[in-house]
Amino acid sequence: MTAAAAPLADDLRLLYQEIILDHGKSPRNFRVVEHHTCKAQGNNPMCGDRVTVTARVSPAGLVEDVAFEGKGCAISIASASMMTETLSGQPVEIARKLSAAVQDLCTGRLETDQAKAAVGGALDDGVEKLAALSGVRQFPVRVKCATLPWHALMSCLDGKGQTTTEK
Numbered sequence: 723m724t725a726a727a728a729p730l731a732d733d734l735r736l737l738y739q740e741i742i743l744d745h746g747k748s749p750r751n752f753r754v755v756e757h758h759t760c761k762a763q764g765n766n767p768m769c770g771d772r773v774t775v776t777a778r779v780s781p782a783g784l785v786e787d788v789a790f791e792g793k794g795c796a797i798s799i800a801s802a803s804m805m806t807e808t809l810s811g812q813p814v815e816i817a818r819k820l821s822a823a824v825q826d827l828c829t830g831r832l833e834t835d836q837a838k839a840a841v842g843g844a845l846d847d848g849v850e851k852l853a854a855l856s857g858v859r860q861f862p863v864r865v866k867c868a869t870l871p872w873h874a875l876m877s878c879l880d881g882k883g884q885t886t887t888e889k
């Protein structure tokens with residue numbers, strides 16, 4: 723799927739690196755959600771990443787707050803940080819769609835615009851930022867780092883406590 727390099731490819735790569743480094747160094751929502759309604763741990767033994775996601779979902783199905791704690795490489799932490807930033811206040815339904823779209827972005831099944839459409843246009847800015855993770859598609863081992871927090875989030879929302887990318 724790698725077409726001829728667009729003129730801006732290098733700039734874009736730099737921007738993506740910056741976003742990942744920024745979130746990796748100063749992760750947002752690195753905490754436990756107070757009065758959380760679900761909690762799940764994700765484990766990526768390939769890299770040693772571990773994240774615990776907590777969320778508070780309202781009876782109406784709104785993700786009122788979502789946060790994470792853990793240890794891992796810059797990609798896993800940046801992915802978790804962007805995830806919590808993007809999904810706070812969003813309906814669970816959108817969280818599920820975004821999760822699927824991010825996994826498709828990371829594996830190369832979707833490009834940014836397709837991912838935006840897959841989420842229904844509700845989170846274009848968020849998808850734009852999360853596209854920074856799409857660089858991992860060239861490194862299959864890293865895909866698991868990027869998708870780990872999303873697996874954990876889905877386990878959390880599904881009421882399962884544990885998840886691993888080793889499947």
Ligand code: ZN
Binds near residue numbers: 766
């Ligand atoms: Zn990792």
